[in-house]
Amino acid sequence: VIDELRAIVGAANVDSAVEQYLDDVTENPPGRADLVVRPQTAAEVQAVLRLAAERDAPVTPIVAGFNVAGLAIPRNGGLVLDLTRMDAIIELDRDAMYVLIEPGVTFAQLKAFLDTEAPELVYTYPFAPPTTSVMANALLDGLNNLSLRHGAMGQWINGLEAVLADGTMVRTGSGAVVGSWFARAPLPDLTGLFVSTQGTTGVVTKVALQLQPRPPFRARWFAFAYELTAAYRAMDALARTGSFDDVGLMTWPAAKMLFGATRGLVRADDEPLAFLFIDITGATEAELDARLDLARQLLAGSGVESIFPVDDLVEVVPQYAKLAELPTTLDFLLDFPGGGLSWVGSYGPSAQWLEGAEKGLGLLEEHGFPPFLVARPMQGGHYFVLRFVACFDKGDPGEVERVRTVMGLLADLVLDHDYVPYKASADAARRILARAHPGFGALLGRVREALDPDGRMNPGRW
């Protein structure tokens, strides 16, 4: 097999040294794999998948592997398909406002490209390192800093090209029919077959992603909330106006970790429970000013206090740039002693957010972790995010087990509150399927049976 793979991708791009692919930052157990293959073209991916089909070899695709859910850890041996060499930005359409990219394109690369080639346009960036994959974030339905306006990242996909388990190359969206990847509509929406399916339906080799206009006037604020109720009211009120680019929330442990605190985190009685991050733009200075006024009114009416410009804070405390400018290094999380990071992130209805947040924070504290929550209203407030975060020592088996336990409980807790985990870990996926309508499981099973009858594509998922 090695010789045949070398013939496809070149000798330097097939490797039996797979250790770095067997583990990630999470509590998920290490996996196993036989070879790593690094294709550079869609044709090479096609040839590798054909060969894998002939040899009945499992295939686990990966780019940065930073999904924080163990989704790229190979479970059944076989091939790791490292897509980092496929890093071309194939097409930029400034009129239809989309970009067509390969899997290995990173957020830093796309940002630099747009800043130079299309400064009037902008993509949207996650609370994730700049080296992570733009495509993986979109296919896994992540959330970024324009998700308040435009929803989860799967909705930003206009279409894609993918290679199925048997080597068949397929296309979805307008680019499957005409020469422009302008939208998914008005065709049967086959793109969804590859969104949130975690690589089980095929390997995506190109994706067309929407861009947005970059308004020339911008202000960014932080504000303090001393009660969760006030924070919720503020997020809900801001979201429903449709006037703001982003409203995010983090609870107090994040603020201390930015200053280098790791363990022994204690909230003082007079400290804010959470801080809100608000991103406001305008096509004109007058529009921006009007939105700033509106934000002040809504925040004050919600009981949120101490509003101040992020730029003032960043000048004094440069560490805060890590929250204000996305993508971000996340070193204040990843430098935690022992290097472990895990979270349960979920999307759900706003009405259940407050109770879910309070109970989830309680669960983290009961299990010895600081009450670290990240939240955001999505798509104009149609749904919200609840993401519970834990940093831990990967070298401490007891702590790893505690994380595993609390993440399982948190997955159940969010589902109890009608929230559904995104980028669901194998454990969370089991819990989702256990509660799903039988018809959902049946349809998912049929889709997978049709596209990957041997169950070789990213095994262990869903």
Next chain:
Amino acid sequence: VSPKDPFPRRTATLGLMGPWMVELASTLPGLLASYTRTIDPRTRERVILAVTEVNGCRYCAWIHGNWQEFLGEGVDRVDADEAVLAYARACAEAGEPLDPAPLVDHGLSPASVRALRATVAQIEVSNLVGNTVDGLLARLTRKRPFNPWAAASELAVVAAAVPLAIPMLSVAAGMQALERLAPPLPEVTMPEKGEANLLVHLLAAAIPTYLSNAAVRLAILGLPFEVAVGLKAGRTTATVRVGRRQVAVENGVAGDALAVVEGEVEPLLKLASGNVVGELRKLRLRPT
């Protein structure tokens, strides 16, 4: 350098001064604002020194070098400064005011742009006058050809500048003395990072900036006894202890705090950016 006149610097001739005087007149309110608000004083001094470096005026370099050292390093504003400094250098090299579009493109407000234009014009004029002093000295010492008419006009320029130059030189000498007398900034002591509240963390990060000014450092750290002052930003409280060349920050308002400074987070942050006059008015002082 002309073979007829080997003096290597630009001096205050009508042709060279004219455009800058016009610029200065048209931005005069900006010049006043640059010394009270609108632009960070450290940025202002960096601009002045950048222009002075191009023009080579040793008097301005001495005055504003001392001023800059007196103010201290302050917050890191490298990105903002680069565009501003590039504009200032370009003006100095051109020898005339340039279109400020790069400053506008960089997102600076109209008031900031006006203040920066005025700052550049003011230091250009000062540089030309300072160089004229050296030019005149060079004539008198025969290091450049002695031209009575030129020497007379240079003498007139120098005489006109003396009433302003002497106070400036005196202020700079005072700043230099204060900077040398002020104690160095000690390490800020605070509770364990996990226990310190957010205000304590912010203050610990901002204190080096607050105390970068030599006069403030001398007045506060030079106290022969310890003074505790409470701070309340929003609802969060902290106590800062200063004196005896030490600084400590702790959670809550301590029982021995002399007074409590109350206000929002924003003026506290802006204070660190050097906007002292504007922001102090937004804070309240009450006894404990």
